[in-house]
Amino acid sequence: MIFQSQSSTSAASPVTPRAAPPQLDGTAVEGHYDELRDAAGKLRPHYEPVISDLQKRDVAGVKRLADTARRLLAERGVTFNIYDAKGLDTPWQMDPVPFVISAREWEGIEKALIQRATLLNAILTDSYGPQQLIKDGSMPAAMVLAQPSYIRACHGIKVPGNKPLQVYGADIVRALDGQWWVISDRTQIPTGSGYALENRLITSRLLPEVFRDARVRRLAGFFRQMQQSLAALAPRPVEEPRVVLLTPGPYNETYFEQAYLARYLGYTLVEGEDLTVRDDRVYQKTLNGLEPVDVILRRVDDDFCDPLELRNDSMLGVPGLVRAVRAGNVALANSLGSGLVEAPAMMAFLPSLSRKLLGEDLLMPSVATWWCGQENPKAEVEKNIERLVIKNAFKVRGREINFGEHLTAAERAALIERMRFAPDRWAAQEKISFSTAPVWDDGHLVHKPVSVRVYLVATQDGYMVMPGGLTRVAAKTDSSVVSMQKGGTTKDTWVLSDGPVDNVTLLSNTSTPVELRRTGHNLGSRVANHLYWLGRYAERAESSARLLRSTLLRCSPESGMSETPLLLPLLEALKKLTVLDDVTDVAALASQQEQLEARLLEAIFDPDHPSSVRSCVAHIQRIGVLLRDRISIDTWRIISQLGDAWDTYESTPSVTPMADALNVLTRIILELASFHGLAKENMTRAQGWMFLDIGHRLERTVYICELLRAGLRSADAENPSLLEAILEVGDSTITYRNRYSLLPQLAAVYDLLMLDELNPRGLRFQFERIRQQFEHLPHEQKSALLTPAMRIFLENSTRLQLCDPTELARVEHGAWSQSQVDRLLTQLIDAMPQLNDALTASYFAHSTISSSDASPAAETATT
Numbered sequence: 083m084i085f086q087s088q089s090s091t092s093a094a095s096p097v098t099p100r101a102a103p104p105q106l107d108g109t110a111v112e113g114h115y116d117e118l119r120d121a122a123g124k125l126r127p128h129y130e131p132v133i134s135d136l137q138k139r140d141v142a143g144v145k146r147l148a149d150t151a152r153r154l155l156a157e158r159g160v161t162f163n164i165y166d167a168k169g170l171d172t173p174w175q176m177d178p179v180p181f182v183i184s185a186r187e188w189e190g191i192e193k194a195l196i197q198r199a200t201l202l203n204a205i206l207t208d209s210y211g212p213q214q215l216i217k218d219g220s221m222p223a224a225m226v227l228a229q230p231s232y233i234r235a236c237h238g239i240k241v242p243g244n245k246p247l248q249v250y251g252a253d254i255v256r257a258l259d260g261q262w263w264v265i266s267d268r269t270q271i272p273t274g275s276g277y278a279l280e281n282r283l284i285t286s287r288l289l290p291e292v293f294r295d296a297r298v299r300r301l302a303g304f305f306r307q308m309q310q311s312l313a314a315l316a317p318r319p320v321e322e323p324r325v326v327l328l329t330p331g332p333y334n335e336t337y338f339e340q341a342y343l344a345r346y347l348g349y350t351l352v353e354g355e356d357l358t359v360r361d362d363r364v365y366q367k368t369l370n371g372l373e374p375v376d377v378i379l380r381r382v383d384d385d386f387c388d389p390l391e392l393r394n395d396s397m398l399g400v401p402g403l404v405r406a407v408r409a410g411n412v413a414l415a416n417s418l419g420s421g422l423v424e425a426p427a428m429m430a431f432l433p434s435l436s437r438k439l440l441g442e443d444l445l446m447p448s449v450a451t452w453w454c455g456q457e458n459p460k461a462e463v464e465k466n467i468e469r470l471v472i473k474n475a476f477k478v479r480g481r482e483i484n485f486g487e488h489l490t491a492a493e494r495a496a497l498i499e500r501m502r503f504a505p506d507r508w509a510a511q512e513k514i515s516f517s518t519a520p521v522w523d524d525g526h527l528v529h530k531p532v533s534v535r536v537y538l539v540a541t542q543d544g545y546m547v548m549p550g551g552l553t554r555v556a557a558k559t560d561s562s563v564v565s566m567q568k569g570g571t572t573k574d575t576w577v578l579s580d581g582p583v584d585n586v587t588l589l590s591n592t593s594t595p596v597e598l599r600r601t602g603h604n605l606g607s608r609v610a611n612h613l614y615w616l617g618r619y620a621e622r623a624e625s626s627a628r629l630l631r632s633t634l635l636r637c638s639p640e641s642g643m644s645e646t647p648l649l650l651p652l653l654e655a656l657k658k659l660t661v662l663d664d665v666t667d668v669a670a671l672a673s674q675q676e677q678l679e680a681r682l683l684e685a686i687f688d689p690d691h692p693s694s695v696r697s698c699v700a701h702i703q704r705i706g707v708l709l710r711d712r713i714s715i716d717t718w719r720i721i722s723q724l725g726d727a728w729d730t731y732e733s734t735p736s737v738t739p740m741a742d743a744l745n746v747l748t749r750i751i752l753e754l755a756s757f758h759g760l761a762k763e764n765m766t767r768a769q770g771w772m773f774l775d776i777g778h779r780l781e782r783t784v785y786i787c788e789l790l791r792a793g794l795r796s797a798d799a800e801n802p803s804l805l806e807a808i809l810e811v812g813d814s815t816i817t818y819r820n821r822y823s824l825l826p827q828l829a830a831v832y833d834l835l836m837l838d839e840l841n842p843r844g845l846r847f848q849f850e851r852i853r854q855q856f857e858h859l860p861h862e863q864k865s866a867l868l869t870p871a872m873r874i875f876l877e878n879s880t881r882l883q884l885c886d887p888t889e890l891a892r893v894e895h896g897a898w899s900q901s902q903v904d905r906l907l908t909q910l911i912d913a914m915p916q917l918n919d920a921l922t923a924s925y926f927a928h929s930t931i932s933s934s935d936a937s938p939a940a941e942t943a944t945t
Contacts (some may be wrong), residue, residue: 106174111529111559115517117181118529126582128184132297135289135920136179141525146832147178148522154284157348159710159718160277160342162566174338175571176281177521181553182296184579191262191536192547194446195252199545201432202269202423203247204439209422210237211248220438221431224455224506226422229476231270232704233419235391235404242315245540246417249277249308249379254446256517263514265533267428270421274552275537276339279305279346285574297579299549308539309347315413316376323376326350326366330382330398332707336763341710349379351711356608359402362409369603369769369925370860377413384418427453427475427509431456432712449514455506463501463510466492472501475509485513485562516564519573521555530557532573533564541734541756550575579755604860605769609712611926613770617777618707623698624754625811626661626783628688630695631747632811636739637678643783647798648807655792657786660693661685679740685730685744695750697893698731699724708718714764720757724750749826771854776921784914786812786845790835791907794890805831812843832887832903845910849879861924871920878913880905900932 118129126135136144152173183191187688208215214223226232252267282301286293295817313584316323327344331353344351350366357375358365382386386396388403395873406412422428429451436444451457453475463470472484486496501508508840516531523530536551564570585899591632633652637896638840653668662685665671678818688694705723706713713721727749758778765771793808805826809815812835839846861869868876885906 086189103829111518113258114515114531115258115260117517117519119297126399128182128190131292132182133182135292147526151176151178151284151288154287157719158715159722160340161282163333163337176284176721177555177571179520179522180193180576181519182576182578188577192442193540195438195536195547196545197445198252199247200248200265201436201440202267203245205423205435206246206420206454207244210239210419218311220435222455225428225431228506229422229425230421231384231421231425231477236565236649239408240410241417242413243569246420248311248415248540250538251535253535255514257514262446263449264446265514268423269424270384270416272537273336273339274535275548276335276343278552278908279343279548281572281574296576297583298576299579300585301548301550302538304348304546304548307541311539311541312377312415313883315415316375318411322626324374325377325379326375328352328378328380328382338710347713347925350606353608354399356606357400359400359406362411364400364406364412369607369610370604373604375412377415379415380757384421387418390899403477414461415848416811421477425476426451426511439806450512452510454501454508460505464498467833468496469513470510470699472497472508475507514799528559529563530559530709531564536929543841549577561660607926609772610769611707612705614641614777616702616709617774618781619701619705620754620757621778621781623702625782626695626698627747627750630682631744632807634682634744648804651796651804652807655789658788659793663693683739683743686747696728699750712770717757717760720760724753772858776852776855779851780917782915783845783848784911786835787907787911788793790832802826814841814843817841832890836885845882849882852863853879866926869924871917871924874913876918881909886944
């Protein structure tokens with residue numbers, strides 16, 4: 083299917099022809115159901131609003147839709163991790179043309195999937211309970227006891243509301259005859275609902291009029307029900323149970339979605355290290371101590387959730403989690419072991435189990451499935467292997483899928499031999515030709531196979547279906563697999579309504595009184611730690627860039643050796659800060675122009691250099707990924723754009739690399755200034771801001787001290803040109819000139835950069851800001867005695883205030899290293915690692931429970 087332009091203007095007409103609206107032409111792919119047109123080639127009624135809107139645009143207009151979708155997704159930082167050469171943070175792909183389902187058709191899909199979720203939930207309840215289905219022969223024992231997904235440690239555990247399947251996802255496709263089929267069940271960790279929501283937000287912005295006029299059902303009601311259902315699982319009778327979303331971490335393929343859902347639902351995103359089990363209860367590590375967790379919405383696979391009772395090499399789970407679940411002190415969604423019923427082999431028994439447990443046939447059939455652990459099905463599979471899809475019967479890592487039609491005779495024979503060796507490990511399924519839908523591809527509308535993942539959430543009375551879902555599109559028209567890992571794309575899924583659409587939001591009922599607050603839940607220790615180091619690395623990158631820029635400006639070949647004495651202190655500071663590592667003699671380096679330039683470029687661009695500017699930026703971006711649910715979209719954009727400087731430098735190399743390096747450093751400085759500006763103006767002055775600012779100030783203190791000490795120990799310490807360079811690195815040149823209108827003098831420069839509490843680049847200012855933040859930290863407020871961190875801080879702050887920079891004027895030339903100022907700078911440099919360690923011990927590691935939850939009475943309080 084392509085766009086074709088028509089022109090009604092003759093060649094002799096003096097009027098410039100206007101691009102005609104596009105016309106849809108072409109036929110569906112043979113052997114596939116056409117979602118757009120019926121057998122007679124007539125446009126299906128539910129697609130008419132979308133196609134009518136597209137026909138009002140020319141080809142360039144539809145291309146602008148696709149380009150806008152890509153831009154919006156990039157601005158919002160929507161990514162998907164692909165484990166190949168593309169690496170992490172692959173941009174999410176979304177087609178601007180939605181997949182449309184009529185109201186009448188959706189009614190049947192909804193009923194069928196509610197029935198299926200109810201059935202799978204009943205099977206799970208029996209499998210981890212009385213196991214009556216095995217006892218009466220309704221299901222082979224191997225379907226439960228031989229499965230790797232069966233968690234024996236969870237047998238007999240009571241599940242809140244008898245709903246082990248709290249959230250369910252079903253992959254459905256339409257076959258050539260128009261019948262919908264379920265090709266896979268997602269019962270352990272149904273991923274993608276967050277991406278479906280993101281697709282909806284983008285598409286509704288691209289096509290606002292047609293979205294409204296077509297009466298597309300909203301998604302917010304589904305997520306509101308999810309909030310209510312998860313809150314109802316809480317074992318404690320509290321008004322606001324603490325619900326967290328447990329993530330495997332930023333290297334998981336759907337980490338963006340996890341962070342996005344946590345933010346959207348108002349949950350705390352946690353990793354396994356953020357949680358701990360004490361006395362069979364799960365606690366989250368926060369700055370105030372340990373606080374109880376009631377419900378865990380998990381994205382960690384079953385066997386990785388508890389290294390004590392499940393997989394002992396797991397670094398993703400929480401030791402003791404199974405004990406806490408068994409004790410009934412925490413609820414998991416979905417329950418451990420829920421992956422049992424998503425095994426392909428299970429589909430072979432669902433029709434009979436539905437009749438037994440529900441007394442009715444499946445309303446939507448599963449793709450025809452044969453389990454080779456039974457003799458007759460195994461014989462059928464061997465006989466018809468060329469028409470079937472052979473796969474692992476149960477969930478295993480590195481799942482194997484073989485399309486019989488694509489195998490040679492020898493390969494089929496070899497596969498049959500493997501199946502005969504362990505027949506119970508194999509299952510076969512009928513191959514279904516997926517329906518095709520219109521997709522915008524390289525200037526044309528083409529037909530590509532699609533599948534839809536639909537989501538359900540448990541309610542008090544049954545299940546609720548999301549009125550939409552995640553439509554996935556195959557990478558090629560003739561593809562047999564629909565997969566994002568294999569280059570597929572996605573669509574928004576529009577479910578139309580016959581009547582007015584309810585405008586449901588996640589906002590609470592406005593008639594319910596709300597308790598006014600100035601803070602949210604206590605900040606998690608891991609998040610505080612990340613914010614602290616985000617502040618440190620941001621300042622480290624900026625300060626290194628400023629110091630390197632000043633150094634590069636003074637090592638120009640035109641200046642010859644005249645600038646060498648002024649370079650030495652700057653190089654010495656870079657050496658002490660490990661930006662120039664393995665340099666034993668800075669004077670020798672300064673005398674070798676080419677080697678010096680090479681080392682400076684390495685300190686800027688080398689990604690393997692641990693202290694290079696590029697490495698610091700990489701750390702900033704890595705921490706930014708870890709804080710996706712905690713930082714604003716604008717802040718994320720700034721962090722993402724930091725890497726563009728390297729891409730520009732490498733894609734357009736210049737014959738003057740030093741000039742390019744200066745441009746890159748200036749760009750990094752300006753972008754980091756934008757980051758600091760956003761943090762200063764947009765972040766609430768809560769615990770997260772405090773640790774970001776403390777890290778920022780502590781790192782700046784180190785850089786200022788090293789710079790001043792290197793300058794003070796130079797033989798040219800009083801040289802106005804050197805002092806000018808120090809002021810330049812300290813971004814204080816204008817302030818100095820406004821105050822003194824003199825050439826820089828030693829005492830005045832050190833007073834400005836050390837003791838001036840009004841100078842944001844001065845040491846005194848850094849200590850004053852750290853003091854202000856310390857006063858609001860929880861341990862500092864509660865402790866009757868000075869904490870180790872506060873003791874270190876006060877001791878060195880007092881030394882700084884008592885320092886007299888005018889004493890420098892009385893020091894004999896050449897004796898700067900014995901001065902009071904030099905000793906102070908050395909003491910401050912040595913104290914900063916001690917202060918860092920004290921902060922880490924006080925706030926990022928825990929051995930006590932939060933005082934707010936230490937007593938039984940606290941269990942009924944609002945968290």
